[in-house]
Amino acid sequence: MTRPLVVDWTACRGRGLCxxxxxxxxxxxxxxxxxxxxxxxxxxxDELEGPxxxxxxxxxxLALRLDAELPGPR
Amino acid sequence: xxxxxxxxxxxxxxxxxxxxxxxxxxxFLATHLDTYGTIxxxxxxxxxxxxxxxxxxxxxxxxxxxxxxxxxxxxxxxxVVVANGAEGEPASRKDAELLRRAPHLVLDxxxxxxxxxxxxxxxxxxxxxxxxLVRQALAERSGLRITVVAAPDTFxxxxxxxxxxxxxxxxxxxxxxxHRIFQxxxxxxxxxxxxxxTLAQLALIARYGGVWFASAGTPDSTxxxxxxxxxVGQALTTAPAVWEVTHGLPLRQVLAGTAGRPPEELQAxxxxxxxxxxxPLPAALDAPLSRAGLEPYGAGLGAGxxxxxxxxxxxxxxxxxxxxxxxxxxxxxxxxxxxxLPELAQNFAxxxxxxxxxxxxxxxxxxxxxxxxxxxxxxxxxxxxxxxSALRVFGDDVLLHQHGRCLARIGExxxxxx
Ligand code: SF4
Ligand code: SF4
Numbered sequence: 001m002t003r004p005l006v007v008d009w010t011a012c013r014g015r016g017l018c019x020x021x022x023x024x025x026x027x028x029x030x031x032x033x034x035x036x037x038x039x040x041x042x043x044x045x046d047e048l049e050g051p052x053x054x055x056x057x058x059x060x061x062l063a064l065r066l067d068a069e070l071p072g073p074r
Numbered sequence: 075x076x077x078x079x080x081x082x083x084x085x086x087x088x089x090x091x092x093x094x095x096x097x098x099x100x101x102f103l104a105t106h107l108d109t110y111g112t113i114x115x116x117x118x119x120x121x122x123x124x125x126x127x128x129x130x131x132x133x134x135x136x137x138x139x140x141x142x143x144x145x146x147x148x149x150x151x152x153x154v155v156v157a158n159g160a161e162g163e164p165a166s167r168k169d170a171e172l173l174r175r176a177p178h179l180v181l182d183x184x185x186x187x188x189x190x191x192x193x194x195x196x197x198x199x200x201x202x203x204x205x206x207l208v209r210q211a212l213a214e215r216s217g218l219r220i221t222v223v224a225a226p227d228t229f230x231x232x233x234x235x236x237x238x239x240x241x242x243x244x245x246x247x248x249x250x251x252x253h254r255i256f257q258x259x260x261x262x263x264x265x266x267x268x269x270x271x272t273l274a275q276l277a278l279i280a281r282y283g284g285v286w287f288a289s290a291g292t293p294d295s296t297x298x299x300x301x302x303x304x305x306v307g308q309a310l311t312t313a314p315a316v317w318e319v320t321h322g323l324p325l326r327q328v329l330a331g332t333a334g335r336p337p338e339e340l341q342a343x344x345x346x347x348x349x350x351x352x353x354p355l356p357a358a359l360d361a362p363l364s365r366a367g368l369e370p371y372g373a374g375l376g377a378g379x380x381x382x383x384x385x386x387x388x389x390x391x392x393x394x395x396x397x398x399x400x401x402x403x404x405x406x407x408x409x410x411x412x413x414x415l416p417e418l419a420q421n422f423a424x425x426x427x428x429x430x431x432x433x434x435x436x437x438x439x440x441x442x443x444x445x446x447x448x449x450x451x452x453x454x455x456x457x458x459x460x461x462x463s464a465l466r467v468f469g470d471d472v473l474l475h476q477h478g479r480c481l482a483r484i485g486e487x488x489x490x491x492x
Binding site: 007008009010011012013014029031032033035040041065 | 248249250252407408409410411413414444447448449450
């Protein structure tokens, strides 16, 4: 199963901690905000769930959330 | 209007012939009732069934099926109904025009939505200039209590989470939330935020039924919609025309009536407003104004805004000025939008000014990718859509601009051939 990692962009302060903890999925843009390495939503595969949960716990701005499933229609 | 032997009961009327939303000759309650009659006394379930049959979709821009939205909110009752007439898109005038001409249809629609969802409370969240008109209309009627709230004049004040925040007494800014507003919105209750035109259409469906509603339009885009059509070659602040248009009508006909110039003299048209999509002309002149008709162009009707562009004007220049406006309208809450939109607008302006050579296009592409999907509201995505469609439709002009030339001024002395 893959879970979407959701960023609360209003809270994120762009210091890049999450990109350090999840280098497989994330990099930083030139302002420091996390950037998905592929297009679309940030999808976390099972084998990266541990590091993803760690990023969620450690984000200083509480800006990350690991969802159970893909978002439905708006 | 013709009344026939079929007229069923006191107060009920046959549907108007011709315009639907704009059938009444003045905005007063007596004329409204005289034109449309009363709403038949049927159950919420029957009303919802008619909405389902009608195929009505949201007229605020997103085009989501109204019946599905009503169902979700009803399932999470108790609910709150919000009529959204913030119309933050400055190129759009149709919501204000509807409220000026037919406020009682919108108020009826709020009551119908409240009946379906069992809501005991409703709000009308409106552009400040129409607030007095709606208050006046409310004074003419009794029934559901509707609280009128003025929306701030910003581009994002009508985004659903911004509406909920504003009605809770907070700033009219989009919010990040764990919950969807149709689960938990105003006061923690399930909230139906529906564009005022959608509600007016709902008021008609409640009277004449879903089959009647779908008798106009196309199978995938039923009924009529309100279009805001801008005159050609004038400032975007020039008063546009608002028309009630049947879905499926060829683009040519809408432009011929209002653009003020033969459609053949147009180069392109921006459909859907500042978050919309450029369509190439004359190629798209016969495109039907419907979901299926616009899909081949990667476009949708959005909130029905159309901005035609003359052959003698530069599409890149106009897009650059819109992008600059959109960048200034970022609510500056989300980093990638706050920093990314100005960067994108700047890169695009440089491209449009013919200052950057080949690297300019790459810079625009890169900064477009950096804003997409990276904000809590659709503002960055809508801006990216506009930019990508401009690069597509004005592709030849992009090439010329990279060499310091411009298609619109190619005949001028400094222009000339490449
Ligand atoms: S750790 Fe949190 S605040 Fe820092 S960049 Fe990542 S999401 Fe943003
Ligand atoms: S995405 Fe942009 S406009 Fe939307 S809330 Fe964030 S900063 Fe504001």
